[in-house]
Amino acid sequence: MSEIAERFPSIRALLVTRGEIGEGLSEGGRHHVKKTLARMGIALREGVSVTALEARRLRVEGGPDIDCDACVWAASFGVSPLARDAGFAVSPRGQVLVDATMRSVSHPEVFAVGDAAIPAESVGVPIRMGCATAMPMAACGADNLADSVQGRAPTGFRYAYLAQFVSLGRRECLAQLVHHDDSPRDLFLTGILASSLKELTFRMNLFGIRTGFYPWRLLLLAAPRLASKASSGPSQIAR
Numbered sequence: 687m688s689e690i691a692e693r694f695p696s697i698r699a700l701l702v703t704r705g706e707i708g709e710g711l712s713e714g715g716r717h718h719v720k721k722t723l724a725r726m727g728i729a730l731r732e733g734v735s736v737t738a739l740e741a742r743r744l745r746v747e748g749g750p751d752i753d754c755d756a757c758v759w760a761a762s763f764g765v766s767p768l769a770r771d772a773g774f775a776v777s778p779r780g781q782v783l784v785d786a787t788m789r790s791v792s793h794p795e796v797f798a799v800g801d802a803a804i805p806a807e808s809v810g811v812p813i814r815m816g817c818a819t820a821m822p823m824a825a826c827g828a829d830n831l832a833d834s835v836q837g838r839a840p841t842g843f844r845y846a847y848l849a850q851f852v853s854l855g856r857r858e859c860l861a862q863l864v865h866h867d868d869s870p871r872d873l874f875l876t877g878i879l880a881s882s883l884k885e886l887t888f889r890m891n892l893f894g895i896r897t898g899f900y901p902w903r904l905l906l907l908a909a910p911r912l913a914s915k916a917s918s919g920p921s922q923i924a925r
């Protein structure tokens with residue numbers, strides 16, 4: 687929304703959310719986000735549940751409905767019903783339940799990673815969908831797949847959070863530093879420093895794709911690791 691409002695300053699922008707803006711942020715971080723949105727002329731409606739989207743109108747629980755010329759829907763991710771329909775053990779959301787080595791707990795011949803999967807056992811921190819979690823899961827699954835083929839022992843998944851980034855247009859950003867379990871620290875960065883840090887994370891990933899060395903692997907060395915006990919079942923890998 688901030689990107690749109692910044693690019694088209696003459697529009698009347700309204701941000702609607704069921705919860706509160708920046709729920710997972712520190713008080714200072716949330717204040718910064720709200721102050722920046724207000725400065726950009728973006729109005730906020732919090733605690734509003736949208737029940738349906740019609741042409742030029744949002745139906746709202748308890749009313750009043752909201753008229754609009756254009757609506758940008760950004761209400762979280764969904765999971766394909768494919769795994770559930772195929773008979774895999776899945777989470778209530780439909781994600782494949784995997785063991786510490788990223789093998790399906792019901793079909794150990796299948797590795798599942800990323801948004802479509804979730805460890806059945808707690809890794810000590812909540813695993814939310816996102817590229818920040820999808821990449822380490824993918825790396826863990828790929829390593830263990832290669833290890834299984836070559837007869838080496840698998841290693842358990844490890845994960846910890848470091849920061850959350852909220853882009854607030856091209857020139858403003860919030861970098862909320864978080865504890866390992868994703869809960870906010872009191873410390874946060876704003877402005878060019880935060881934007882540069884976010885840019886750096888993208889560049890680090892680009893560097894990883896080009897070189898095969900992902901710098902976040904070093905950051906995760908201190909993270910909690912799941913015991914690498916693999917699911918019982920067929921040890922043969924499907925090829």
Ligand SMILES: Cc1cc2nc3c(=O)[nH]c(=O)nc-3n(C[C@H](O)[C@H](O)[C@H](O)COP(=O)(O)OP(=O)(O)OC[C@H]3O[C@@H](n4cnc5c(N)ncnc54)[C@H](O)[C@@H]3O)c2cc1C
Nearest residue numbers: 766768799800801802803815816817818819820821824851
């Ligand atoms: C606009 C946007 C911005 C985002 N920004 C961030 C961010 O800043 N930070 C962050 O952490 N996360 C961000 N995310 C989330 C992040 O992109 C995802 O969490 C991440 O890509 C998940 O990786 P994945 O490999 O699990 O799934 P995906 O990247 O979604 O890949 C799944 C692939 O499977 C393919 N596929 C699906 N069904 C089938 C099928 N039946 N047969 C064959 N292929 C199929 C799809 O085409 C796709 O290529 C963003 C997402 C969006 C949409």
